[in-house]
Each structure stands twice: as structure tokens, then as C-alpha cells.
Amino acid sequence: MRNAQARLLAGCAAGVLALAACSTNSPSQSSAAAKGDGKDYKIALLLPETAVPRYDGKDKPYFKAELKKLCASCTLLYANANASADTQQQQAQSMLTQGADVLVVDPVDGVAAASIVTAAKAKNVPVVAYDRLIKSPELSYVVSNDYEQVxxxxxxxxxxxxxxxxxxxxxxxxxxxxxxxxxNNAASIKAGALSVINKSGYKVLSSTDTWEPAAAQSWASGQITRFGTKIVGVYSANDGNAGGAIAALKAAGVAPMPPITGLDATLSGLQAILVGNQYMTTYNSFQKEAETAAAVAYDLARGVPPQAPATVDGHPATLNPPVAVTASTIESIVIRDGFWSVSQLCTSAYNAACAEQGIK
Known part of the structure; x- marks a missing residue:
């Protein structure tokens, strides 16, 4: 039988702006200590896209493994919307029809996904916004990263x-x-970036808003034609866009590369950093994020209020702190955390670059 939506306890005062946290500590480990109560809860995980490899390659397996550890009798319902908000809506409705006890949703569109929360509430099913905020007052919990700090x-x-x-x-x-x-995460990232750039003395020549690497590459090509050597730096919100900019700069014969930023510590992004095509990326522990989401979902399914060390848009939340990564810190941050192995990173094309950074 489906559990009633749990009461949620916020560890900080409400009224905090979106993605503003009182703390980035993890919630209590009440779930982690549980052995499972033998009930066959159905936990639904809905991820947003396949273009960014982290979702199917990292978030899903981390979430699945943690849920299995917490509750051997639980069933994971999984779907990826492949960047379609309409598809995600249909997937959520299907999971509600299948009797999901909790929905964990990384929304394609944080505004449109409010309808998912409304549909879930009608069935007394709590919704956890995962990684990206869902703009709904009926949201139960947020598990994400501190994207303004990113x-x-x-x-x-x-x-x-x-x-x-x-x-x-x-x-x-x-x-x-x-x-x-x-x-919503993109807006938080942008706000954080501009708070630094606007005080730096460096002018923003132009900007675009996209998560599509091909669109980023096409746009960057146009800006190279427009501004040429006036482009002294490329601010990219993630590694995918950074890859698009690198391709455009190479096609235009630009050398050396201007410094380029990124996010997600993707394999291609880290390898681009090793060979000097990209300057840095930003790493969040997807494992910690996914494991926290699984624990929160299990608590909600059982009717146990998860502790919340932060608030996001007035909702109880857990936010993970980001870390900047450059060539000299790939080994100490990303490899040591087990996110990628040396063999995955240091393929034959990158052996020399890895050796130069002491990655063995």
C-alpha cells in the first residue's frame, strides 16, 4: 500500500532563495543504517537526458546500488527522457500507474515538471527533485549540488x-x-559566474544559453568569426559546451587555446584538460548525490521524515559542495575519489600527458 507523504523537517530556516543553502552537510544516516523492513516499495528514478553521459553512466548505477543496499526487497523503476519534457511527463505517469511509492525526478524542464509533482500529490506520492530544482510548492525534498558556487x-x-x-x-x-x-541550475551557475566576472574588469563579449554541444559549437564558430583574437577566455557552464568550443576553435586554427572552463569532470573534459585544450572543470560527487537521493527516497517511502541540512526555494534539501579541478589536481580529486580509473583516463593518446601530471 502506498505510504502517505512524509512530514519533512528542514534543518535551516525557510525562505531561502533557490539553491541558497544553510549547510552542505549530508542528511542523517538513519536510512544508511537500516536493514530494510521487508516491504516491496517501488522507487522511481527519472533522469533527463542521454547527451550528458553522467546520468546513465554514473547517477543511475550509484542510485541503484545504494537502494539495493538499503532495501533488498525494493523495486527500482527507471526511465531516461532523452531531453523531452513531454516524454518525462509520460514516464512519470506510467510509474505512478505502476504503483510507485516515491518519484525521484531530475527534470528536463524544471517549470514543466511541476505537473509531475501535481499528479504525484493526487496519488499521495512524494517527489524528490534530483540535481535540478522543480518549481512546485508541493515538492517534498531536493537533492542537488551548490550550483551557484559552481x-x-x-x-x-x-x-x-x-x-x-x-x-x-x-x-x-x-x-x-x-x-x-x-x-534552474543553469540560472544559478550563470548568476554565480557573473558575480565574479562582473567585478573582474573583463567584458562579456556575447553569451548563449544551451546544453547542446553541437549548438554550442555552431554558436562559438560564429563568435570566433565576429570577435577573432578579442576572445581571451571562454566561460563554459559544462564540459559538453567546452568540447563544442574547442572544436570550433580548432576548426578556426586558433592556437594556443584561450582558457576554457567546464563542469561534470567528464572523461573527454579531463582528457582535454590534460592536453591543454581546456583549462578546468568542476567536480561534484555524483556518487554522494545519488546515494543521498536513494536514502531520502527510501525514508519517504517508509514514512520517515529525512533530515535536511539545507533549504532550496523553501524546500528541505541536501546540497553537495563543488570542487574546481585543473590538470594538477585530477589525480588527487577525481581519480582518488574513484570517479574515473587511471586506465580509463590514461589511454594511449594521453599516456604522456598523464605521466607529466604524475598520474600512474
Whole structure:
């Protein structure tokens, strides 16, 4: 039988703006200590896209493994919307029809996904917003990363690199490739980045909002034609967009590459950093995020209120802190955390670059 939506306890005062946290500590480990109560809860995980490899390759398996550890009798219902908000709506309705006790949703569109929360509430099913915020007052919990801090780290790394290279703001400016306008996280990342760039003296020459690497590449090509050597830095909200910018710069014969930022610590992004095509990326522990989401979902299914060390848009939340990664810290941050192995990163094309950074 489906459980009633649990009461939620916020560890900080309500009324905090979206993605503003009182703390980034993890919730209590009440779920982690549980052995499972033998009930066959159905936990639904709905992820947003396949273009970003982390979702199917990292988030899903981490979530699945943690849920299995917490509750051997639980059933995981899984779907990926492949960047379609309409598809995600249909998938959520299907899972509700199958008797899901909790929905964990990483929304394609954080505004449109409010209808998923409404449909779930009608069946007394709590919804956890995973990674991206869903704009609904009926949301039960948020598990995400501190994305405003992501933007600040990216922008500060870019500005520091330009200053270290003695690149004067009078020599040119930065082009910005932000995330999609429908993504609340993208807005938070952008706000964080601009809070640094706007005080740096470096001008934003132009900007675009997309998570599609092909669109980012096409746009970057146009900006290279438009601004040429006036582009002294490329602010990219993630590694996918960074890859698009790198391809455009290479096609235009630009060398050396201007410093380029990123996010997600993708394999291709890290390899681009190793060979000097990308300057940095930002790493969040997807394992910690997914495991926290699984624990929160299991608590909600059992009717246990999860503790919440933070609030997001007035909702109880857990936010993971991001870390900036450059070539010299790939081994100490990303490899040591087990996110990628040395063999995955240091293929034959990157052996020399790995050796140069002491990655063995």
C-alpha cells in the first residue's frame, strides 16, 4: 500500500532563495543504517537526458546500488527522457500507474515538471527533485549540488588564469556559454559566474544559453568569426559546451587555446584538460548525490521524515559542495575519489600527458 507523504523537517530556516543553502552537510544516516523492513516499495528514478553521459553512466548505477543496499526487497523503476519534457511527463505517469511509492525526478524542464509533482500529490506520492530544482510548492525534498558556487569557481578560475597570464581586460573579453534557459541550475551557475566576472574588469563579449554541444559549437564558430583574437577566455557552464568550443576553435586554427572552463569532470573534459585544450572543470560527487537521493527516497517511502541540512526555494534539501579541478589536481580529486580509473583516463593518446601530471 502506498505510504502517505512524509512530514519533512528542514534543518535551516525557510525562505531561502533557490539553491541558497544553510549547510552542505549530508542528511542523517538513519536510512544508511537500516536493514530494510521487508516491504516491496517501488522507487522511481527519472533522469533527463542521454547527451550528458553522467546520468546513465554514473547517477543511475550509484542510485541503484545504494537502494539495493538499503532495501533488498525494493523495486527500482527507471526511465531516461532523452531531453523531452513531454516524454518525462509520460514516464512519470506510467510509474505512478505502476504503483510507485516515491518519484525521484531530475527534470528536463524544471517549470514543466511541476505537473509531475501535481499528479504525484493526487496519488499521495512524494517527489524528490534530483540535481535540478522543480518549481512546485508541493515538492517534498531536493537533492542537488551548490550550483551557484559552481559558477563562482568556474569564473574565478578563468579570471585568475587570465590575470596569471597578464592578459589585460583591454586586450579583449570573454564569451559565455551558459546552460539551457529552462534549467534552474543553469540560472544559478550563470548568476554565480557573473558575480565574479562582473567585478573582474573583463567584458562579456556575447553569451548563449544551451546544453547542446553541437549548438554550442555552431554558436562559438560564429563568435570566433565576429570577435577573432578579442576572445581571451571562454566561460563554459559544462564540459559538453567546452568540447563544442574547442572544436570550433580548432576548426578556426586558433592556437594556443584561450582558457576554457567546464563542469561534470567528464572523461573527454579531463582528457582535454590534460592536453591543454581546456583549462578546468568542476567536480561534484555524483556518487554522494545519488546515494543521498536513494536514502531520502527510501525514508519517504517508509514514512520517515529525512533530515535536511539545507533549504532550496523553501524546500528541505541536501546540497553537495563543488570542487574546481585543473590538470594538477585530477589525480588527487577525481581519480582518488574513484570517479574515473587511471586506465580509463590514461589511454594511449594521453599516456604522456598523464605521466607529466604524475598520474600512474
Amino acid at each position: 559558477g563562482k569557481l568556474q569564473a574565478q578560475a578563468l579570471v585568475d588564469k587570465l590575470n596569471a597570464g597578464k592578459v589585460s581586460p583591454s586586450e579583449g573579453g570573454i564569451i559565455m556559454m551558459n546552460g539551457a534557459g529552462t534549467d
